[in-house]
Amino acid sequence: MSPRTRAQYQQIRRQRRAQILSAARQVFAQQGFHDTKMSDIAQAAEVSQGTLYHYFSGKDDLFMSLFSNWAEQLEGTVQELPAASISAADKLRLMGQVGHAFLGSDRELLPVFVEYCAFALHNPRAAISFRDLFQTIQHSMAQIIDEGIARGEFKPVDTATLSALPLVVLDGLILVALIVGRDVIVPEQVIDRTLELVFDGLLTEDGASRP
Amino acid sequence: MSPRTRAQYQQIRRQRRAQILSAARQVFAQQGFHDTKMSDIAQAAEVSQGTLYHYFSGKDDLFMSLFSNWAEQLEGTVQELPAASISAADKLRLMGQVGHAFLGSDRELLPVFVEYCAFALHNPRAAISFRDLFQTIQHSMAQIIDEGIARGEFKPVDTATLSALPLVVLDGLILVALIVGRDVIVPEQVIDRTLELVFDGLLTEDGASRP
Amino acid sequence: MSPRTRAQYQQIRRQRRAQILSAARQVFAQQGFHDTKMSDIAQAAEVSQGTLYHYFSGKDDLFMSLFSNWAEQLEGTVQELPAASISAADKLRLMGQVGHAFLGSDRELLPVFVEYCAFALHNPRAAISFRDLFQTIQHSMAQIIDEGIARGEFKPVDTATLSALPLVVLDGLILVALIVGRDVIVPEQVIDRTLELVFDGLLTEDGASRP
Amino acid sequence: MSPRTRAQYQQIRRQRRAQILSAARQVFAQQGFHDTKMSDIAQAAEVSQGTLYHYFSGKDDLFMSLFSNWAEQLEGTVQELPAASISAADKLRLMGQVGHAFLGSDRELLPVFVEYCAFALHNPRAAISFRDLFQTIQHSMAQIIDEGIARGEFKPVDTATLSALPLVVLDGLILVALIVGRDVIVPEQVIDRTLELVFDGLLTEDGASRP
DNA sequence: AATGAATGAGCGTTCATTCAT
DNA sequence: TATGAATGAACGCTCATTCAT
Numbered sequence: 001m002s003p004r005t006r007a008q009y010q011q012i013r014r015q016r017r018a019q020i021l022s023a024a025r026q027v028f029a030q031q032g033f034h035d036t037k038m039s040d041i042a043q044a045a046e047v048s049q050g051t052l053y054h055y056f057s058g059k060d061d062l063f064m065s066l067f068s069n070w071a072e073q074l075e076g077t078v079q080e081l082p083a084a085s086i087s088a089a090d091k092l093r094l095m096g097q098v099g100h101a102f103l104g105s106d107r108e109l110l111p112v113f114v115e116y117c118a119f120a121l122h123n124p125r126a127a128i129s130f131r132d133l134f135q136t137i138q139h140s141m142a143q144i145i146d147e148g149i150a151r152g153e154f155k156p157v158d159t160a161t162l163s164a165l166p167l168v169v170l171d172g173l174i175l176v177a178l179i180v181g182r183d184v185i186v187p188e189q190v191i192d193r194t195l196e197l198v199f200d201g202l203l204t205e206d207g208a209s210r211p
Numbered sequence: 212m213s214p215r216t217r218a219q220y221q222q223i224r225r226q227r228r229a230q231i232l233s234a235a236r237q238v239f240a241q242q243g244f245h246d247t248k249m250s251d252i253a254q255a256a257e258v259s260q261g262t263l264y265h266y267f268s269g270k271d272d273l274f275m276s277l278f279s280n281w282a283e284q285l286e287g288t289v290q291e292l293p294a295a296s297i298s299a300a301d302k303l304r305l306m307g308q309v310g311h312a313f314l315g316s317d318r319e320l321l322p323v324f325v326e327y328c329a330f331a332l333h334n335p336r337a338a339i340s341f342r343d344l345f346q347t348i349q350h351s352m353a354q355i356i357d358e359g360i361a362r363g364e365f366k367p368v369d370t371a372t373l374s375a376l377p378l379v380v381l382d383g384l385i386l387v388a389l390i391v392g393r394d395v396i397v398p399e400q401v402i403d404r405t406l407e408l409v410f411d412g413l414l415t416e417d418g419a420s421r422p
Numbered sequence: 423m424s425p426r427t428r429a430q431y432q433q434i435r436r437q438r439r440a441q442i443l444s445a446a447r448q449v450f451a452q453q454g455f456h457d458t459k460m461s462d463i464a465q466a467a468e469v470s471q472g473t474l475y476h477y478f479s480g481k482d483d484l485f486m487s488l489f490s491n492w493a494e495q496l497e498g499t500v501q502e503l504p505a506a507s508i509s510a511a512d513k514l515r516l517m518g519q520v521g522h523a524f525l526g527s528d529r530e531l532l533p534v535f536v537e538y539c540a541f542a543l544h545n546p547r548a549a550i551s552f553r554d555l556f557q558t559i560q561h562s563m564a565q566i567i568d569e570g571i572a573r574g575e576f577k578p579v580d581t582a583t584l585s586a587l588p589l590v591v592l593d594g595l596i597l598v599a600l601i602v603g604r605d606v607i608v609p610e611q612v613i614d615r616t617l618e619l620v621f622d623g624l625l626t627e628d629g630a631s632r633p
Numbered sequence: 634m635s636p637r638t639r640a641q642y643q644q645i646r647r648q649r650r651a652q653i654l655s656a657a658r659q660v661f662a663q664q665g666f667h668d669t670k671m672s673d674i675a676q677a678a679e680v681s682q683g684t685l686y687h688y689f690s691g692k693d694d695l696f697m698s699l700f701s702n703w704a705e706q707l708e709g710t711v712q713e714l715p716a717a718s719i720s721a722a723d724k725l726r727l728m729g730q731v732g733h734a735f736l737g738s739d740r741e742l743l744p745v746f747v748e749y750c751a752f753a754l755h756n757p758r759a760a761i762s763f764r765d766l767f768q769t770i771q772h773s774m775a776q777i778i779d780e781g782i783a784r785g786e787f788k789p790v791d792t793a794t795l796s797a798l799p800l801v802v803l804d805g806l807i808l809v810a811l812i813v814g815r816d817v818i819v820p821e822q823v824i825d826r827t828l829e830l831v832f833d834g835l836l837t838e839d840g841a842s843r844p
Numbered sequence: 845a846a847t848g849a850a851t852g853a854g855c856g857t858t859c860a861t862t863c864a865t
Numbered sequence: 866t867a868t869g870a871a872t873g874a875a876c877g878c879t880c881a882t883t884c885a886t
Binding site: 004012013051054 | 866867868869870871872873874
Binding site: 454457540549553577590594595597598603606607612615616 | 664744747760764767790794801803811823826833
């Protein structure tokens with residue numbers, strides 16, 4: 001009877017937006033970006049096609065919002081790492097755990113991630129979004145390494161360059177694992193074995209003797 | 212106007228096919244797979260659209276042939292590595308050089324490569340082609356590592372798992388470098404620094420003392 | 423919060439309606455009928471889209487109401503002309519002044535007027551509205567001419583036909599002036615020179631004496 | 634069997650283009666620009682929708698080509714007038730005949746013409762095309778008037794301004810006649826009576842002697 | 845084999861209108 | 866009455882592929 005308040009409208013919009021993003025995630029994951037029709041998403045979200053355009057300016061925007069949403073979460077997790085009160089080596093191990101979690105929890109999003117990379121090649125805004133994620137992770141990684149060096153845990157290394165490795169390796173793993181299959185490559189194992197290898201090379205005698 | 216021999220016809224066909232593939236490589240590299248029209252390729256190859264279909268069954272086939280052509284060359288190069296009469300460590304260094312070459316020589320193909328990965332997510336034949344490349348490289352890598360271990364150059368490691376690293380890292384580097392730009396990441400440096408790090412951890416005292 | 427009287431409600435409604443029509447006039451004038459969205463009008467009028475439909479049955483109705491509003495004013499002005507206590511020739515001159523005023527005062531409405539004509543081609547109700555305007559003007563014009571003939575001011579002419587000229591010329595002028603621009607044609611000059619021509623006659627004595 | 638020659642292809646294209654334009658003329662005339670779907674035109678032309686786009690870049694282009702085609706013919710006719718070896722007054726009468734012909738021969742195109750004017754309000758290219766037509770006619774008219782003045786047939790008048798009249802009056806007539814109907818206005822009569830009026834002068838000696 | 849005109853299913857997007865609150 | 870979220874039919878345009886010559 002009485003008209004909805006502004007707050008009620010905001011609530012409705014927030015819910016609908018989440019509902020659409022959720023549906024889009026499922027459909028994009030199953031069918032891929034290019035084989036997904038807006039009508040598919042509308043159907044999955046149980047709204048009309050027109051409604052999609054009240055919340056997103058188009059298919060591209062919807063796709064990018066999906067990525068942004070997810071990237072924010074990952075960034076949040078990674079940014080907390082350097083502040084933990086554990087050794088730098090353990091922080092690296094935690095970074096590996098983040099990789100494990102990433103590969104495991106949102107598994108349906110992994111193909112979407114790959115398509116997003118291809119998408120970003122020809123979409124500057126998407127590229128910027130990706131670069132921000134990369135630099136956030138790189139920054140955390142650099143902090144950890146530098147701390148390790150300062151503490152005498154790690155040998156002195158080219159921090160700027162090596163801090164790129166986490167996302168590089170993770171991306172590569174996702175790519176390869178999705179295409180060749182888990183029967184050919186087990187990404188979690190690659191992460192763990194690589195960390196071990198790196199530790200052998202990175203740790204000082206001091207650091208290596210840690211319990 | 213003298214009637215051509217069968218051999219001459221085959222020669223002409225081979226040339227035309229190469230001509231089309233070359234044009235496709237340029238156009239795909241510049242515009243991306245999805246933004247490239249068959250008419251664009253026809254124009255670049257200076258043939259009619261119909262002619263494309265005399266040499267390839269469709270756009271997908273053309274795209275996959277492009278990848279296959281290039282993968283064969285890479286496989287050839289990598290397969291020769293294990294047989295070289297140098298130390299295992301040097302073979303790893305050569306593997307790094309192959310990465311450098313890959314990143315440098317066919318730079319225009321790198322975006323195509325990324326798109327091919329996304330393409331392979333939803334195309335089994337393309338996935339198989341990619342897996343073959345992966346396994347070829349992995350196999351060579353495993354031979355080198357095992358040889359290094361057998362010779363006492365390398366510490367004993369999980370060969371099966373670590374031999375996945377070359378393509379994983381290379382793929383990740385291509386992905387990230389293309390999107391975030393060379394001003395943010397220099398893939399060749401990452402390769403070199405990573406190799407150094409790995410050598411520190413991988414080489415035995417014996418191997419490490421090599422010149 | 424005291425309950426409004428019926429009269430107050432009607433007053434509010436009248437104001438809102440005028441507010442919407444005013445906004446519509448601006449937007450239609452700037453963007454044209456087909457490029458104007460109901461949401462544009464709602465925004466300009468600072469009401470919601472739904473409110474528009476409380477005052478007008480739809481976009482067409484809004485457009486036609488705009489025209490009617492304006493046509494009524496023009497009709498009122500023209501209908502007063504014949505009763506003026508001046509010579510018939512001066513009444514014609516006044517008719518020219520009305521044209522001037524029309525071209526000058528509501529200049530932003532002129533494109534809307536042209537679009538309304540195109541609109542009326544396929545909308546019978548709009549056509550009737552336009553015809554009423556035409557016939558009102560034609561009727562006044564006929565009265566003036568007949569009066570002039572009766573008084574001996576004018577030669578006897580085909581009143582019924584010539585009385586169509588004012589709106590015909592005015593429409594043509596609006597059309598042409600809007601499209602080709604005022605640097606190519608100055609409609610006020612055309613009106614004045616044409617009136618002079620009509621008053622004086624084009625032919626010299628020689629030309630006038632043609633058989 | 635043998636491939637078509639370049640000339641054969643040109644022939645095919647010319648025919649198809651004419652075929653499509655002809656169909657478009659009919660459909661646009663019947664349904665109006667905005668109510669005409671490309672599929673309607675395709676159906677009327679007995680080609681597929683895609684074919685339309687091989688010959689025109691879109692609906693707008695098709696519409697404008699229609700106008701251009703027809704304007705060229707009218708321009709051709711009018712441009713020949715000044716060179717005729719008859720009196721200037723007779724040339725004016727011929728100009729009137731052109732108007733008659735215009736109103737009669739392509740009667741189905743008249744509504745399209747009106748819509749084109751509204752279209753040109755918001756399409757610069759269309760406006761230019763219209764302006765070219767206007768100026769061509771104006772130029773011919775100016776030549777005739779100047780010749781008449783030079784010969785002593787006509788009184789000296791403001792040629793530049795009055796030469797705008799033909800298209801202005803014709804446009805106005807088309808507009809009004811189409812909307813109010815031929816039972817209310819007969820455009821040919823208006824042309825003829827107006828020409829008579831212009832030739833003879835409206836005012837009596839008495840009226841003419843007014844200050 | 846080569847040509848290029850023709851196809852037509854398909855899709856992203858728009859926007860006037862409706863309706864629950 | 867006022868709101869604005871929701872609707873969904875509609876349409877212009879694309880482009881990989883086919884086919885007659």
